Amino acid sequence: MDPDFSRLDASLADRDLDGYLIDADSENADQYYLSGFDAPDPFVTLYDGEVHLLFGRSLEYGRAKREARAATVERNVDFGYREKVAEHGADEAPFHVLAEFLRSYGVESVAVPPRFPVSVADALRDLGITVEPDRDSVVTDVRATKTEAEIEFIRDAQAANEKAMAAAERLFREAGVDGDGRLTCEGDVLTSERVKEEIEVTLLRNGCALDQTIVAGGADAADPHDRGSGPFRADEPIIVDIFPRNKATKYNGDMTRTFLVGEASETVREWYDLTERAYEAALDAVEPGATGAAVHDAVCDVYEEAGEPTLRSDESAETGFIHSTGHGVGLDVHEQPSVGPNGGELEPGHVITIEPGLYDPDVGGVRLEDLVVVTEDGYENLTDYPMELVV
Amino acid sequence: MDPDFSRLDASLADRDLDGYLIDADSENADQYYLSGFDAPDPFVTLYDGEVHLLFGRSLEYGRAKREARAATVERNVDFGYREKVAEHGADEAPFHVLAEFLRSYGVESVAVPPRFPVSVADALRDLGITVEPDRDSVVTDVRATKTEAEIEFIRDAQAANEKAMAAAERLFREAGVDGDGRLTCEGDVLTSERVKEEIEVTLLRNGCALDQTIVAGGADAADPHDRGSGPFRADEPIIVDIFPRNKATKYNGDMTRTFLVGEASETVREWYDLTERAYEAALDAVEPGATGAAVHDAVCDVYEEAGEPTLRSDESAETGFIHSTGHGVGLDVHEQPSVGPNGGELEPGHVITIEPGLYDPDVGGVRLEDLVVVTEDGYENLTDYPMELVV
Known part of the structure; x- marks a missing residue:
């Protein structure tokens, strides 16, 4: 470095x-x-x-x-x-x-x-x-502008993250549903704590650690900062947001997927599709010289055109898209540059998250997040993990 | 609390x-x-x-x-x-x-x-x-003086620590020795990294996390702050020092044992016995009103009487007993009170480590550490793990 x-x-x-x-x-x-x-x-x-x-x-x-x-x-x-x-x-x-x-x-x-x-x-x-x-x-x-070596460190952390996400997804794929509509795993109720443990053990075995993971379903998922707890239910979206740190390099990864076991309601399905579109609109906007604010605007445009509230349209909104589009990732899991309303110009070597999402306590939450590096002519996605709601 | x-x-x-x-x-x-x-x-x-x-x-x-x-x-x-x-x-x-x-x-x-x-x-x-x-x-x-609730939190962290120490000891007990005198585990060379992973996974499964563990053999173990790396050899002492933090309560545990696979040299055997005696002398000195300095002196007395250098007898000593006897443990793994040359009066509710040890790059290192709480009439040991060198 x-x-x-x-x-x-x-x-x-x-x-x-x-x-x-x-x-x-x-x-x-x-x-x-x-x-x-x-x-x-x-x-x-x-x-x-x-x-x-x-x-x-x-x-x-x-x-x-x-x-x-x-x-x-x-x-x-x-x-x-x-x-x-x-x-x-x-x-x-x-x-x-x-x-x-x-x-x-x-x-x-x-x-x-x-x-x-x-x-x-x-x-x-x-x-x-x-x-x-x-x-x-x-x-x-x-620090916001990463060297090639730093980008490799972040890529490594994200690769471990992909393995941890796969371990979490596997628990959902293999989950049963009990008579009360709760997800089960090998006869026990499948809890947020159980999924987090699987994630953390997978990360440890891949040289990473983390203090906190978000694995939140139902109303928990409607609060973007709720880390989740207790049993999961069928038919409700479950947000899995993992931000591991490589123990040797100290650089972080960051990724979110939303999973659902059972049948998605029409609203959840719409939210998921809309969030995928917002994610794509944001990525289309990422290039050197574009501002973080412009990338954030691209997300707000998609949501607002579909009639969803955002903090841009209503700064006191408590449902809808109620956070920024992203942030820098490096030695800190939240660092410069901002990909939000005050975000300045993006430069080659900036590593940023793109993480649109929708939230409502009556529905739950949906969020999709990849980690990308700004390049001379656009961006490279450092994340290689499919986006699929129903598992 | x-x-x-x-x-x-x-x-x-x-x-x-x-x-x-x-x-x-x-x-x-x-x-x-x-x-x-x-x-x-x-x-x-x-x-x-x-x-x-x-x-x-x-x-x-x-x-x-x-x-x-x-x-x-x-x-x-x-x-x-x-x-x-x-x-x-x-x-x-x-x-x-x-x-x-x-x-x-x-x-x-x-x-x-x-x-x-x-x-x-x-x-x-x-x-x-x-x-x-x-x-x-x-x-x-x-913060140095703990409430009953805090003592229970520390006891819980130390209980998880005991499980992690048992997982590490099991790897040593089951280890083979290859033709080069290196320890093996299921056909692979047994490394510090492998033992740490086992410790950390065990801690995770018991609600604890930690950033760093010391699992150090040979010359690595002669530096009290070396975290250890690479393969272990038969017939040399291996220091395992685990200080986990309970993720829910944020309180820490702390314990060290020294293990050896094979045959201990006469020097290592003497060091181990001497360190057990120093540990007992320290515990005998722990009571309310005694100073941390007096507890530390009890350890120095044992070592010096046996002819081992200490920082008390030679402040530039690089071998022998070259650190303090202990420290407070709570929300921080190193906190007040000091159990060293400047340690003040111990009070009921102080939670301290007692961790004498001897070091020399030509021999390796030996350290034994328990965690105790000062009580109205002496102390209670929060650690329940045997001391045995050869496993």
């Missing part, structure tokens, strides 16, 4: 700041991206045209020297930590080290992410370093 | 501050603990003797009203968000809302966690609110 930091350079030059400073663990995607290093405890990354790392303790030092994409890797002890503890106490010494570390690179002013820790910012300012929160989150912005 | 916030009240009174403010998602354990609410995106919690939540968007509002341990739950729109966007712009409006939210409770000054976002702190200060970083992390300190 060899990110293009020219936008970061330009941002620092524009703002007349010497460097960009992050203090976070590598669960923070900006930190992992800028440092190229994976560590469970917070550490410091300075970007001043090159990447410099600072660790409080020596624990990660040797590994960082070997693994991080950094010009230099240093520790508190390299900046007179013990003397600073003696002079300023153990609470204050790390801040004096940090200021000295910055000044060793001639850095007197830094941009920091909006969520940079206030205690560190306060201390640096007290020591005469200018600290300006970067409300534009320029590193997050740089 | 009904946490005792009297320490938080006292801290605010001492510092003459009106409230405690957190702006974080619920992966932040202090946020989850104070708010009693689980949400993937950042939200605001104010504690002023009661808990008040503020959400930027309406998405989580209904669920928060039902689920959160909060006196009030409000949204940006409840504080004239649209008018504030018109007046101050979309970037600044949320800060004006937040200041108005605070003032609606008579709060003009707040303590915030050390890692509170600098952009929010800067904006609140500009609007006349006093924002003081809480270097003592008082909410983290309150």
Whole structure:
């Protein structure tokens, strides 16, 4: 991976700041991206045209020297930590080290992410370093454009996702229906929890993990953020939305399918067809230079022409198409760019979801989602999984 | 769960501050603990003797009203968000809302966690609110003392951990040895990756997840933070350290065992026996009023009397007992209190690990770890798993 930091350079030059400073663990995607290093405890990354790392303790030092994409890797002890503890106490010494570390690179002013820790910012300012929160989150912005290597990582996560989706679909295909209209699996009632377990075990066996999966039927599926629970019923649509993260690369996949065991009502069938059309209209609109807003509009057009409410036609709508068309996917499962009403220009290397859907507690929910990468002349779909409602 | 916030009240009174403010998602354990609410995106919690939540968007509002341990739950729109966007712009409006939210409770000054976002702190200060970083992390300190309900959550996570450890042990018990001295499983070389997968699938099937497991043999095991990789060999100790989190409760377990297939060398056998004695000496020292430092000293005494180096006898030691004796476990797998050289007084309700170990790249590593809760008259071991080196 060899990110293009020219936008970061330009941002620092524009703002007349010497460097960009992050203090976070590598669960923070900006930190992992800028440092190229994976560590469970917070550490410091300075970007001043090159990447410099600072660790409080020596624990990660040797590994960082070997693994991080950094010009230099240093520790508190390299900046007179013990003397600073003696002079300023153990609470204050790390801040004096940090200021000295910055000044060793001639850095007197830094941009920091909006969520940079206030205690560190306060201390640096007290020591005469200018600290300006970067409300534009320029590193997050740089991350939106993926390298070829990153696209491969996302493709791998999506391939695992396809296997997990197939495992879920298999449970529905093989499901029975009991006398109360509930789906069954090997004699037990088939629950959301059972399907999620199958998904998660499949992902684990394919190098991925995830915290949450949405497997929601009936009224649960009508709330796009309900993760689902309990038994499923025949004849109702079931939304399966899986967003795994590859444990080695940390990049995510994302896909949604809607399944139904039994007979679809006329409304559900219409919703599904309409959502497929909205999905196709969105993909037709994806190309470099098109805005995320235009892609979102293409979806709203299809739904509104069919008489379905959208947040564009009624911003207080609680049924219909009540979310954005999509979002970027990378180290974070939700990241830039936006594919919604405020979405800016799409660029080659943007990886985005296209996920139209319709919701109503009286009907349930239908959503279809693929993951695509914007290319020089359009897009490539990173997802290879059929769309079929009734299984 | 009904946490005792009297320490938080006292801290605010001492510092003459009106409230405690957190702006974080619920992966932040202090946020989850104070708010009693689980949400993937950042939200605001104010504690002023009661808990008040503020959400930027309406998405989580209904669920928060039902689920959160909060006196009030409000949204940006409840504080004239649209008018504030018109007046101050979309970037600044949320800060004006937040200041108005605070003032609606008579709060003009707040303590915030050390890692509170600098952009929010800067904006609140500009609007006349006093924002003081809480270097003592008082909410983290309150969390160290567990309620009965929290202890049950940890016990449940540890029970799943025992099943996962048994699954790992089974792979070692059933392992063959090939002509090169490598362990095998069903004809394949038995690797760290294979054992981890078995552990993780077992945890998933028992309601738990984890990001990382340590299954490390040979020289890997001599580095306490190496997670292990590749094939295992006969006659060498293999450290298995599992720290799962229950997905429903978010509380963690933690346990380590060391296994060996084949014949243990005299050194490894001595190390194992010595580590069992150090473990017992530590447990003998655990009681309310004893310090974490005293428990740690009990371990160092055993090792040093046997001639093994410790960080207490040589702070630059790279072999021997080169870490602390333990740490608190709860919503975070590493939290207060410390069971190391600076560990303070233990109190009933503290849940701590006891995990002595010995390391040397030429020998490998041995570590044994149980999880215990400090009680009124000593401790209760939350772990029920035998200690046996050769399997």
